[in-house]
Amino acid sequence: MLYFIFNKAKITDFSQKKSPIIVSLSLYANEVEEKVEEKVEEIKEEIKEEIKEEIKEEKVSINKEKKVKKQHKKIKKHKEHNKIQKNKELKEQKKVEQKTKEPSLNSQEQILSKDAKEDEFIAYLNKVIITNAKKNYPKEARRKRIKGKVILEILYKNAEFKEIKILKSSGYDILDNAALSSAKQASNKLRKENRSIRLVVPITYSLNK
DSSP states (O other): OHHHHHHHHHHHHHHHSOOHHHHHHHHHHHHHHHHHHHHHHHHHHHHHHHHHHHHHHHHHHHHHHHHHHHHHHHHHHHHHHHHHHHHHHHHHHHHHHHHHSSOOOSSTTSOSSTTGGGOHHHHHHHHHHHHHHHHTOOHHHHHTTOOEEEEEEEEEETTEEEEEEEEEOOSOHHHHHHHHHHHHHHGGGOOOOSOEEEEEEEEEEOSOO
């Protein structure tokens, strides 16, 4: 019995003591764990650095795109400005060309000279044409009670009418043709003047005497 108790005490003491192998393994495991943690931290830092670099590159790329867009906008604005400027220049050029040409018609019933109303000769030309046109009012038009107004543009040059054309039709061929014919006939009745004049002549065909 004493032998058993003695031996049990030895066994108990042995079980309570830690084995050197176990202690060594425990220490090794702790070192491995620490190293693993250190390695994980290193990897995390590396990943963070890589992410930072990628973000920097993306920012640089975005900035480049913005610069390119700004340059495109500037180029577009510059082109639009040049286009507007060219259009203005063309308009100004057209105005100058129009001024240098023969006087244009201010209206279909006004003579194209600045002094048209005061020019006795132009008034005389108008009177001759209009009087002749009224005398030659087409009989068929009178019979059908057709009336209207024809506006002619005429160039007087070398004592005769060189150009006779209709600026505004009466709406009736019979009256338009009569107006043209009357102007041509009137050309033979004009007094001779060394002038070149473009005028507008309104001829009204009315049934009232």
